[in-house]
Amino acid sequence: MTDSNQGTLPFKPKSKLFEGIGSGIIRVSAFTALIGIFLIFVFIFKEAIPIFTSEAVQETASLDKMVFKQEFREGRDPLWSWAPNSRQPKFSLMPLVLGSIKAAVIAMLFAVPLAVGAAIYSSEFASKRWREFIKPIIEILAGIPSVVLGFFALIVMATVFREVFGFTYRLNAFVAGVALGLAVIPIVFTVAEDAMTSIPQSLRQAALAVGANKWQVSMTMVLPAALPGIAAGVVLGFGRAIGETMIVLMASGNAPLTTASLFDSIRTMSATIASEMGEVVVGSTHYNVLFFIGTLLFIFTFIINLGGDLILRRIKERIQGKVT
Amino acid sequence: MTDMTTPPSAPPRTSTHIKITAETVDFWYGDNHALRDVTLSMGKGKVTALIGPSGCGKSTFLRCLNRMNETIPGTRMTGTVRLDDRDIYNGFGDVSQLRTRVGMVFQKSNPFPKSIFDNVAYGLRVNGIKDRQIITHAVEDTLKKAFLWDEVKDKLSHSAYMLSGGQQQRLCIARALAVRPEVLLMDEPASALDPISTTKIEDLIAELKGSYTIIIVTHNMQQAGRVSDKTAFFYEGKMVEAGETTQIFTNPQEKRTEDYITGRFG
Incomplete structure (x- = not known):
């Protein structure tokens, strides 16, 4: 059975440009989120780098000192202490x-x-x-x-x-x-x-x-x-x-x-x-x-x-x- | 049991041949009067097919037989359903006990997201069977009954979702059979399957008949003709006509039955 109307609807060709822009935008937003997270990490970590590089910092805050018990005074038991503002920062x-x-x-x-x-x-x-x-x-x-x-x-x-x-x-x-x-x-x-x-x-x-x-x-x-x-x-x-x-x-x-x-x-x-x-x-x-x-x-x-x-x-x- | 429960068109049966009877069943979904005064008896060890156009109440009727309709809020039922002459709605006791005796298979296969073994074992476990040996034995036995054992025996611990659609439906039948019901309700069990899987389900029904009383809802006229001993035609919530399948298909008493069977509507 054929229909005299077949193929007569005014379909429009799909715009390649529009599709390209659309998928481009959503791709950019996905990457923006990723880059944002990455940059946050980078900038936070950047300020922490001296812990690994600066000897002056490592004197009180090396990885070792931050993790293990320290003996702060002669004769006292070593201990874990967070006291950044004391005369002897811990x-x-x-x-x-x-x-x-x-x-x-x-x-x-x-x-x-x-x-x-x-x-x-x-x-x-x-x-x-x-x-x-x-x-x-x-x-x-x-x-x-x-x-x-x-x-x-x-x-x-x-x-x-x-x-x-x-x-x-x-x-x-x-x-x-x-x-x-x-x-x-x-x-x-x-x-x-x-x-x-x-x-x-x-x-x-x-x-x-x-x-x-x-x-x-x-x-x-x-x-x-x-x-x-x-x-x-x-x-x-x-x-x-x-x-x-x-x-x-x-x-x-x-x-x-x-x-x-x-x-x-x-x-x-x-x-x-x-x-x-x-x-x-x-x-x-x-x-x-x-x-x-x-x-x-x-x-x-x-x-x-x-x-x-x-x-x-x-x-x-x-x-x-x-x-x- | 009185003669009233047997439709006049069916040959007279005695109560020993009858497994389930429904008497003057009415059912409502809210205000929607879905079943009107349905009386039907279903023979022991026989296959009864319920046919009729969509929305005619045949699935609703099926779910009255294991009180599955009770799980839908806002529904109401009057009338009596008897299993072996015992009223299943009044004084039967625990509804879960009824459902182990009247099992059900659904239109769309619905295995649990568990292993093949655990799917079949589920019904045993929830009913208090803990003995591993009994369960293992029952699972094998049931899968054999459902013609599925050879296909799955090496992957019982695999997820049920790895099976094909037809296998999943046979697994669901096995799951229902595992608790050793006397009656099996099937709600269009093959309507979502390909022809080969459908044939397997129908073969299975033929095999199970005799040991089980089967009541099957189907849209497929040929299927009803092939698998059932008795056919009941539902229309607009009423049971129009019931009788031997050959009689319903060759010599229906009611005009509407004839119109439906010959494809004039439905």
């Missing part, structure tokens, strides 16, 4: 690294179970209306400025926790970690919840049809299937926990201690940069070290994201069967 990074790790680990231990639990509830058990109520509210938590969370931790949480747990120090790693957890929850929740709701309904039906109950469907089918997404959320959350500054600055007590206790004050890498960068003498050893801390933070988060990505890929391969 630049050990261990108290700061330990502080960052303590706060981030506490935050994750607090936030991940809550966030994943909330995600399971919202995606698998809550009625549609309830879900539409819960989800935005938890996500609003992400929009609260961290200075507000820090203020809340400083004034309210610290006092309540001291009353309840009897802490010696009002501001400590635990308070900071929990407050940090509040900032991490919405990140983990959102990503995990999206991962779970994106599991097709047909899989839930299949599980129900062989006699699983709702709880079993959630735990033995949806949760394992959503694992890559949940892992991605945890990685993102950890990145936030390591890098977050304001909350820990306000709620941690800011004492650069190297104790094992989770209830002592801590000082994190990020809070150190934030509180000291404003007053440091440009070009001084202290200045160089602060930039070195910035470089370390950059590398830390980079490694965490990279590691998370690798784990993610492994899990996905296992599930989707690209067998190695």
